Amino acid sequence: MTQLSVNHFLYLVTAAQWTVLLSLIAFVGGTVVGLPIALMRVSRSRLARALATVYIQIVQGTPLLIVLFLSYFGLGILGYKLIPLVAAGLALTVYAAAFLGEIWRGCIEAVPRTQWEASDCLGLNRFQQYTYVVLPQALRVAIPPTVGFMVQIVKNTSLASVIGFVELARAGQIVNNSTFEPFTIFCAVAAIYFALCYPLSLASRHLERKAHAGRN
Amino acid sequence: MSYDFDFSFLAEKWPAFVAGAWLTVQLTVVSIALGFAVGTICALCRVYGGAVLRRLVGGYVELIRNTPLLVQIFIVYFGLSSLGLKLSAEVSAVIALVVNMGAYTTEIMRAGLQSIQRTQLEAADCLGLTRLQAIIHVVLLPAMERVYPALSSQAVLLMLASSITSQISAEELTATANLVQSDTYRSFEVYIVVAVVYLALSALYRLAFWLLALVLFERKRRLGTAL
Amino acid sequence: MPEETDAVVRIAGVIKEFGPLRVLDGISFDVARGQTVAIVGRSGSGKSTLLRCIAGLETIQGGTIAVCGHAVGTPGSAARAQLRRDVGMVFQSYNLFPHLTVERNITLALTLVKKQSKEEARKRAADVLGLVGLTDKTASYPEQLSGGQQQRVAIARSLALQPQVMLFDEVTSALDPELTAEVLGVMEDLARRGMTMITVTHEMGFARRVADLVVFMHKGKVWEIGPTEELFAAPRTPEFRQFVRSEL
Numbered sequence: 295m296t297q298l299s300v301n302h303f304l305y306l307v308t309a310a311q312w313t314v315l316l317s318l319i320a321f322v323g324g325t326v327v328g329l330p331i332a333l334m335r336v337s338r339s340r341l342a343r344a345l346a347t348v349y350i351q352i353v354q355g356t357p358l359l360i361v362l363f364l365s366y367f368g369l370g371i372l373g374y375k376l377i378p379l380v381a382a383g384l385a386l387t388v389y390a391a392a393f394l395g396e397i398w399r400g401c402i403e404a405v406p407r408t409q410w411e412a413s414d415c416l417g418l419n420r421f422q423q424y425t426y427v428v429l430p431q432a433l434r435v436a437i438p439p440t441v442g443f444m445v446q447i448v449k450n451t452s453l454a455s456v457i458g459f460v461e462l463a464r465a466g467q468i469v470n471n472s473t474f475e476p477f478t479i480f481c482a483v484a485a486i487y488f489a490l491c492y493p494l495s496l497a498s499r500h501l502e503r504k505a506h507a508g509r510n
Numbered sequence: 511m512s513y514d515f516d517f518s519f520l521a522e523k524w525p526a527f528v529a530g531a532w533l534t535v536q537l538t539v540v541s542i543a544l545g546f547a548v549g550t551i552c553a554l555c556r557v558y559g560g561a562v563l564r565r566l567v568g569g570y571v572e573l574i575r576n577t578p579l580l581v582q583i584f585i586v587y588f589g590l591s592s593l594g595l596k597l598s599a600e601v602s603a604v605i606a607l608v609v610n611m612g613a614y615t616t617e618i619m620r621a622g623l624q625s626i627q628r629t630q631l632e633a634a635d636c637l638g639l640t641r642l643q644a645i646i647h648v649v650l651l652p653a654m655e656r657v658y659p660a661l662s663s664q665a666v667l668l669m670l671a672s673s674i675t676s677q678i679s680a681e682e683l684t685a686t687a688n689l690v691q692s693d694t695y696r697s698f699e700v701y702i703v704v705a706v707v708y709l710a711l712s713a714l715y716r717l718a719f720w721l722l723a724l725v726l727f728e729r730k731r732r733l734g735t736a737l
Numbered sequence: 738m739p740e741e742t743d744a745v746v747r748i749a750g751v752i753k754e755f756g757p758l759r760v761l762d763g764i765s766f767d768v769a770r771g772q773t774v775a776i777v778g779r780s781g782s783g784k785s786t787l788l789r790c791i792a793g794l795e796t797i798q799g800g801t802i803a804v805c806g807h808a809v810g811t812p813g814s815a816a817r818a819q820l821r822r823d824v825g826m827v828f829q830s831y832n833l834f835p836h837l838t839v840e841r842n843i844t845l846a847l848t849l850v851k852k853q854s855k856e857e858a859r860k861r862a863a864d865v866l867g868l869v870g871l872t873d874k875t876a877s878y879p880e881q882l883s884g885g886q887q888q889r890v891a892i893a894r895s896l897a898l899q900p901q902v903m904l905f906d907e908v909t910s911a912l913d914p915e916l917t918a919e920v921l922g923v924m925e926d927l928a929r930r931g932m933t934m935i936t937v938t939h940e941m942g943f944a945r946r947v948a949d950l951v952v953f954m955h956k957g958k959v960w961e962i963g964p965t966e967e968l969f970a971a972p973r974t975p976e977f978r979q980f981v982r983s984e985l
Contacts, residue, residue: 356709364702364705372513449579476592630834635794636824637846729836733881
């Protein structure tokens with residue numbers, strides 16, 4: 295057992311960088327997969343809608359922890375000896391895509407029908423309607439809840455610790471194993487998460503209020 | 511490459527999964543109920559309370575909503591025990607889940623309470639109802655009806671998040687899976703089975719909340735309209 | 738003076754301020770038992786605020802209001818409970834409880850405040866619903882009723898508590914003309930039965946027909962007050978003259 299020292303806290307802060315990296319991977323992955331999911335949800339094709347719905351229902355009905363295990367062990371048996379970062383990144387991507395897809399569907403549907411009709415009358419095709427008329431408007435509505443969801447992503451990267459990826463939560467456990475001061479250490483870990491998440495929460499709320507003010 | 515799926519472990523291990531799922535249900539039903547109570551009281555403080563109370567509740571909500579449940583669970587289980595408060599894994603799990611559910615419920619119910627017009631309270635006041643009677647009989651149920659979809663989604667999310675309590679070895683569904691997979695080395699199959707059980711539980715909880723709504727909101731049941 | 742000892746509501750020098758804004762500036766008048774008083778005036782004259790002060794929904798910064806000899810706005814729940822027994826209030830926006838049936842809207846206070854049994858309360862609800870002509874709507878929810886019917890339920894809900902005085906705050910302003918008539922009919926009926934009523938209204942026809950006393954408010958003051966016939970026959974101030982002309 296070693297004495298708790300400043301070095302331990304520096305170690306936590308270093309590990310927090312991996313939390314940030316994993317969050318970014320999850321957010322980028324979630325965006326790349328989530329946007330098509332959102333578009334499929336509002337698609338005219340019944341099959342596309344059904345597929346996207348099933349995907350969202352399954353992911354939102356399964357604990358992220360289980361998705362992580364499936365990603366870790368599933369990729370393992372496929373013969374890929376994956377580093378935990380990739381397995382965690384994949385699981386968080388799957389998870390974020392489902393939630394972001396659902397958030398963005400709501401934002402696309404919030405664009406008034408008349409906007410579709412007006413752009414239709416101007417002779418724009420479906421793709422042009424999306425890129426020039428609907429998505430730019432949906433984007434404005436989408437920013438506050440998307441930033442809000444980033445808080446969920448950051449917090450949920452802590453689950454990557456269970457497959458051995460050394461991010462902030464895992465680092466906390468490691469430090470605890472050598473110093474055995476769990477209360478101090480996990481409060482410190484919580485404080486670092488808070489420092490990462492709270493600004494995002496504030497930003498989300500601020501943007502929301504601004505969007506509301508703009509509408510009225 | 512090929513992989514032979516083997517679910518034969520189920521023949522022997524299914525009672526363990528049932529027991530795990532049952533503990534998950536027990537843990538989460540208790541946590542949801544208590545968390546709802548905590549959140550509702552906090553929301554009332556946030557909307558109708560004095561400045562100090564509002565601040566306090568606001569701090570609680572922000573603290574919980576901006577830190578991971580996993581770390582909250584560690585603080586309750588490892589942290590409190592190191593301070594001399596020894597709690598079992600199950601009790602620690604319930605405490606952490608209640609505190610977590612309470613914070614989210616506070617935010618949801620706050621929105622519900624704020625959607626009820628002040629004039630409803632004034633009308634109750636003019637009829638001679640005390641503030642508490644007005645809140646219980648006039649405000650609470652309509653507020654809850656307005657935000658019921660969000661409340662039930664949050665409850666399902668909490669049920670799923672309860673899998674995290676496996677990390678302090680509360681013997682619920684995910685912990686059961688961890689045990690079975692280390693016994694059988696059929697990790698992928700085990701987690702597929704557990705995922706299916708969680709999906710079924712999610713559907714079950716949604717159904718339960720739908721039924722509960724029929725009991726709670728008599729007007730909605732009879733007229734079918736939103737409040 | 739004999740009328741004064743009989744006053745149900747006494748308003749003396751009432752001052753009400755919202756921040757720097759003085760909304761009521763020294764209001765005084767009495768309302769005798771059985772009297773129907775119509776408070777009229779332009780919007781912003783303070784008439785609704787005055788009514789809310791009498792109902793104890795607003796605190797006042799000066800003067801006194803007494804209902805049945807009890808001061809309104811004195812701290813303490815006993816005084817407040819007494820006020821609630823004496824005063825019934827009907828709002829412009831009905832303020833029925835949307836999640837409760839018509840009957841439960843009426844019985845709620847009877848069982849919670851008056852501690853009546855369920856049967857007693859239901860019987861009382863049936864009685865007052867009969868008075869406003871809505872006996873068949875017991876099991877309906879507010880949203881299933883027209884605005885006029887909702888307002889009649891709101892009146893019945895107040896009546897059920899047997900108040901000494903009823904306050905009506907622009908109760909027909911949100912209603913179509915034909916629905917207005919049915920609500921005014923109920924109120925006329927109440928006046929005939931000897932209920933003490935103070936109504937803030939835009940309905941000049943109703944005021945002339947039913948009110949014993951008219952109070953014209955302007956800029957937070959009682960600008961003119963007097964028996965209905967006299968006041969309308971010979972307005973003393975140019976403001977009231979202009980108001981009467983514009984409302985016809």
